[in-house]
Amino acid sequence: MTELLKFQNVNISYEKKQVLYDISFSLSSGEILGIVGNSGCGKSTLLKSILSLEGPKVTKGDILFKDMSLLSLNNEDMRQIRGKSISMVFQESGIHTNPLKTVSDTVFESMRAHCAISKRDALDTAVHIFESLSLPDPERILSSYPFELSGGMNQRVGIALAMLNKPSIILADEPTSALDPIVAVQIVNELKSLREKYNTAIILVTHNIKIARSITDTIMVLHHGKIADYGNTKEVLSSPKSEFTKELILSALG
Numbered sequence: 001m002t003e004l005l006k007f008q009n010v011n012i013s014y015e016k017k018q019v020l021y022d023i024s025f026s027l028s029s030g031e032i033l034g035i036v037g038n039s040g041c042g043k044s045t046l047l048k049s050i051l052s053l054e055g056p057k058v059t060k061g062d063i064l065f066k067d068m069s070l071l072s073l074n075n076e077d078m079r080q081i082r083g084k085s086i087s088m089v090f091q092e093s094g095i096h097t098n099p100l101k102t103v104s105d106t107v108f109e110s111m112r113a114h115c116a117i118s119k120r121d122a123l124d125t126a127v128h129i130f131e132s133l134s135l136p137d138p139e140r141i142l143s144s145y146p147f148e149l150s151g152g153m154n155q156r157v158g159i160a161l162a163m164l165n166k167p168s169i170i171l172a173d174e175p176t177s178a179l180d181p182i183v184a185v186q187i188v189n190e191l192k193s194l195r196e197k198y199n200t201a202i203i204l205v206t207h208n209i210k211i212a213r214s215i216t217d218t219i220m221v222l223h224h225g226k227i228a229d230y231g232n233t234k235e236v237l238s239s240p241k242s243e244f245t246k247e248l249i250l251s252a253l254g
């Protein structure tokens with residue numbers, strides 16, 4: 001397994017408010033890392049800092065992608081990384097799909113932003129990914145506007161779109177929290193199959209420790225912006241080091 005992403009003693013702040021403290025971890029190809037913790041502990045901030053999204057600033061440490069510091073990249077280089085090497089799936093995948101555009105227009109635009117490709121080739125790539133994720137009737141999905149698809153289907157399409165440029169890492173921020181439990185399980189299975197089919201590494205932010213237990217190889221528990229526990233998921237859940245993790249497991253898993 002190749003190491004893709006590495007956080008080295010990273011501190012992150014908004015303006016003057018520090019949110020994350022001394023965060024270190026690494027992510028290898030094909031690995032699924034779960035980040036869990038209470039609301040406001042800094043999970044989303046951690047994901048945003050990887051892609052230098054608006055708001056949080058790294059004030060100490062370094063974030064490396066394939067041994068290259070992401071913090072030293074200019075805007076154009078970071079734009080190339082976003083969506084191509086590292087893409088993001090949000091809670092509401094409407095963010096991936098413009099309400100005024102059909103899915104096929106969105107597909108073409110997001111692929112054309114990273115490579116010279118014809119519309120037909122872009123759509124063929126999308127059909128292939130939809131089929132590999134068992135999305136029904138790919139041609140109908142492509143010709144639909146987002147409002148014509150159900151919430152669950154929108155989210156599944158959002159995950160498929162995040163895969164268009166075959167990124168090596170997907171950052172998934174609570175991708176199942178807006179969905180009913182049956183669709184949530186479907187999404188979790190789709191994330192698993194991305195790893196199996198494409199060896200994609202995934203960082204999954206979730207409130208749901210049961211989901212984390214069922215899908216992740218490694219887990220990081222954050223408490224007030226600090227790492228309370230980090231390591232192999234089975235080991236952390238069976239013998240957590242911190243009191244906070246013990247309580248979290250007890251309340252979620254009994």
Ligand SMILES: Nc1ncnc2c1ncn2[C@@H]1O[C@H](COP(=O)(O)OP(=O)(O)OP(=O)(O)O)[C@@H](O)[C@H]1O
Pocket residue numbers: 014017019037038039040041042043044045046055
């Ligand atoms: N744009 C911002 N400006 C200032 N502070 C922010 C901003 N976004 C988040 N914060 C603060 O940073 C802290 C961490 O927020 P973050 O959204 O990363 O937590 P989270 O663990 O993802 O929470 P949740 O599970 O509720 O989504 C919180 O105290 C939050 O209020």
